[in-house]
Amino acid sequence: MSSHDLLPPNPLRAVQSGPLRGTLKPPGDKSISHRAFIMALLCVGETQIEGLLEGDDVLRTGAAVAALGAKLTHLGPGNWRVQGAGLGTLKSPGETLDFGNAGTGSRLMMGVVGGHGITARFDGDASLRKRPMRRILDPLLQMGAQVLEEAPGGRCPIHLQGTPEPLPIEYHTPVASAQIKSAVLLAGLNSPGTTVVYEKEASRDHSEKMFRHFGADVTVKPHGEHGRKITLIGRPNLKPATVIVPADPSSAAFPLVAALVVPGSDVTITGMMMNPLRVGLLTTLLEMGADIQVMNPRLEGGEDVADLRVRASQLQGVDVPAARAPSMIDEYPVLAVAAAFAKGQTRMRGLQELRVKESDRLAAVAAGLAATGVDHEIIGDDLLVSGGAGTVAGGGRVETHLDHRIAMSFLIMGLASAKPVTIDDEAMIATSFPTFKSLMGALGAQFEAA
Ligand code: S3P
Numbered sequence: 001m002s003s004h005d006l007l008p009p010n011p012l013r014a015v016q017s018g019p020l021r022g023t024l025k026p027p028g029d030k031s032i033s034h035r036a037f038i039m040a041l042l043c044v045g046e047t048q049i050e051g052l053l054e055g056d057d058v059l060r061t062g063a064a065v066a067a068l069g070a071k072l073t074h075l076g077p078g079n080w081r082v083q084g085a086g087l088g089t090l091k092s093p094g095e096t097l098d099f100g101n102a103g104t105g106s107r108l109m110m111g112v113v114g115g116h117g118i119t120a121r122f123d124g125d126a127s128l129r130k131r132p133m134r135r136i137l138d139p140l141l142q143m144g145a146q147v148l149e150e151a152p153g154g155r156c157p158i159h160l161q162g163t164p165e166p167l168p169i170e171y172h173t174p175v176a177s178a179q180i181k182s183a184v185l186l187a188g189l190n191s192p193g194t195t196v197v198y199e200k201e202a203s204r205d206h207s208e209k210m211f212r213h214f215g216a217d218v219t220v221k222p223h224g225e226h227g228r229k230i231t232l233i234g235r236p237n238l239k240p241a242t243v244i245v246p247a248d249p250s251s252a253a254f255p256l257v258a259a260l261v262v263p264g265s266d267v268t269i270t271g272m273m274m275n276p277l278r279v280g281l282l283t284t285l286l287e288m289g290a291d292i293q294v295m296n297p298r299l300e301g302g303e304d305v306a307d308l309r310v311r312a313s314q315l316q317g318v319d320v321p322a323a324r325a326p327s328m329i330d331e332y333p334v335l336a337v338a339a340a341f342a343k344g345q346t347r348m349r350g351l352q353e354l355r356v357k358e359s360d361r362l363a364a365v366a367a368g369l370a371a372t373g374v375d376h377e378i379i380g381d382d383l384l385v386s387g388g389a390g391t392v393a394g395g396g397r398v399e400t401h402l403d404h405r406i407a408m409s410f411l412i413m414g415l416a417s418a419k420p421v422t423i424d425d426e427a428m429i430a431t432s433f434p435t436f437k438s439l440m441g442a443l444g445a446q447f448e449a450a
Contacts (some may be wrong), residue, residue, distance in 0.1 A: 004111055009425035011397075012407075012437075013450040014206065014414025017154035019264030020443040026252040026270055028053035028078060028245035028370070030432050032303075033180070034061045034104050035210050037072075038112060041065040041090070049080040051245035051301075056431045057102035064109050067093035076302040078245070087238055088164075091108045098158065099124040101358060101402060101431045107136045107179040108186060110160060114140035115187030117164030119148070123157040127358050133158055136401075137185045139171045143187050148263040168193030168234060170245040175353060176201035181230065182351070182407035189216065191234035203326045204277045209302060222391040227321055244301030246273035250330045250403040251433045252308070252341055252407045253281050255440060257334045260290050260312040261341040261416040263390075267310050267443055269294075280328025281335060282308075288315040288342060315342035317387055322350025329353060332383070333409035336365045341416060342387035343439040350382040358428075359401035366380035368410050371396030371419055395419030405430040408436055414444050422450045 033053040040047035040379045052058065054077070062080075066072050069085030075325070084089070090112070097120055099106035106122050110133070111253065123129070134154030137147055144163035151157060170189045173180045181197050188195025198392065200223075208230055211218045216236040223229040252272045252349055259267035274282075285293060291311040298305055315338055332354055339346035354361035363377060369376040373393030375386035394417025396408040407423050414421030429436050437447055 007427065010311045010427055010450040011184065011422055011424055012426040013420045013422040013448045015413040015420040015446045015448060016417065016442050017262060017415045017446045019304055020259050020262050020267050021265065022443045023268040023270060023444060024255050024439050026247040026255070026269065027055065027063040027433055029248040029273055030055065030057060030250065031104060031204060031206050031351065032243070032245045033058040034108060036245060037061050037070050037082065037328040037431060038108055038186065039214050040240070041068060041070040041086050042087045043084045043240050044086040045084060045240035047082045047084060047240040047253045048242045049082065049245065050242070051078045053081055053245065053248065053432070055434050056080060056084070056100055057105055057182045060102050061105035063107065064097045064099070064105065067095070067097060068112070079130065084143065084240060087235070088114045089117070090118050093120050094367045096123050099128055101125050101428060102128050102129060103131055103358065104179055106156070107133070107183065108182050110136050110140065111183030111186030113160050114143060114145035114183070115166040116162045119159070119161045121157060121159045123401060124262060127339045129156050131155070132356055132430045134140055135174065135180050135349045138216065139169065139184045140187055142169050143167045143191070166417040168195050170196040171189040172198045176203045178207070179202035182207040185211065185230065185232050188232045188234055189236065193234055195232045195234060197230045198227065200224060201279055201323060201326050202226060202228045204275070213241050215303060245306050246303045247271040248276045248299055249273050253334045254412050254433070254436065255443065256285070256310055258415055258440065258445065259337045260285065260313050260315060260338060263312050264308050264412070265312040269310065271300070272308055277327050280324045281331035284318065284320050284328065284335060285338065287318045288338065289313060290315060314390060315387070317342045317344030320346065320348045325350050325353065329404060333361055333365050333405045334412060336369060336383060336385055337409050337413045339385035339387055340369065340392045340413065341390055343389040344387060346385045346387065350381055351383055357403070359403035359406060361384050361403065361406065363404045364401050364403060368398040368406065371398050372410070372413060373418060392417040394421045395418060397422045397424060401425050402428055402430060404431045408433065409419065411447065
C-alpha cells in the first residue's frame, strides 16, 4: 500500500488547444535513472549523476539503494552524488522496500538482492501488486535465491532471501524483457562465474552499457535473427563513474504526438535519446508520414542523442510489425492516439506484453478509445485503430487504472479532439513525467481541473 492508494483521485481535462509552439526538453530517461542509482550502490566511492529523472518511480529506487547502504546527496535539480556500498557488501533493509508504482525499480532491485546474502521485502501500490514477478524470481531461484513469502501468483508483497554466492547461469528470457535480463545480470554481477543471458528479440541495452561504463566485462553478440547473447564476467572491480542521463524517448513521445495531431503545431524537442532499441515510435511515426526532422545528432553520456523538429501532419495508418514491440513497448498507448487521428487503419501487432504493464494497457487503451468515440478492435494480441483523418470525437472520461502512460496519452488526445477528454486521475503522471503539465502548458496545451 502506497500513499497514493489513500489519496482522493484528481481528475483532469484536456481541451482543444491552439497550435503548440516552442521548445521542450523532456525529463531524464527513467530506465537509465533507475540503473544509475543501482550501479552507484554497487561500487565503492562516489558516483555523480546529472539529469536524473526525479519522478516518483526513480525516487523509490533511490530510497531502496539508501536502505541497502548507499548514501545519497541531492545537489540540485537532477543532480545527485551517491556514495556506494560496494558489490558484495550490501545490508538487509530494516523495513519493507515500497516501490510504489515502479515495476522496473522493484524488478531490478530483486536482481540485486537475489545476488547478495541479504533479505528484503518488496511491495508497492495496487498496480504493482498485480504485476507478475515469477518471471524475475524464476532465474533468481536458479541462481540460489529463495522466496520466503509471496502473494498468490508470484505477486508482491514478496520476501526475498538472496544468496552470497549466486550460481552463474545461462538463461533464455521467456519474453523480450529488459527487466528480466537486467535482474539476471545484476544478480550475476556478484557471481564468482560467468552469467549468460539469451534473448530472442533485443530489448533495451542500458544495463549492458552502464555495466561497462562502471568497469564490468560485458560482451554482446547477435543471437538468432533478432536476438542477442549477453555474457557477463562476475565480481568485476566496479569503479564509480559520472552518469549523464539523456532525455527519455518514452516521455518525449507525448509532446511528439501532440505536435503531430494539434493543427498548425511546430515544436522542437531537445536532447532526446536515440538509442536504436528505443526509437520504434519514431520509426513508426515516420512511416505514417509524420513531418519530423532529426537535427544535431550527437553522442552524450555514451548514448546517441538528437533534437527533433516536429510539425503537425496528416498521418496515414500503417501496419506495425510485432518485432518492433521491444523498441516501442511503452509507446503503444500514445501511438494508438496518433492512429486515431490518422487516415485509414493502423494495426499494431503482437501486444501481449501490454497486458502486464502498469495496467492491462491493451484493455485500458481499448476502453479509452471506446470512451472517446474511436473505432477500434482487438484481434488476438493485435490492436486495430480506424483513424478519423484528423477528426476525433473525444468527450469521454478515461479510466487510467494507476497508469501514467494511459493518463498522458488520452490528455494528448484531448488537445486535438472535438470535445475535451477527461482522465479520472492525474496523480500517476508524477511517476515518470512530473513536469508534464507545465512543459506541455508552455507549448500552449490547455488542461483544466475536472
Ligand atoms: C524497462 C523495460 C520495459 C519497459 C519499462 C522499463 C527497463 O519493460 O516497459 O517501462 O527499464 O528495463 P520490459 O523489459 O519488462 O518489457
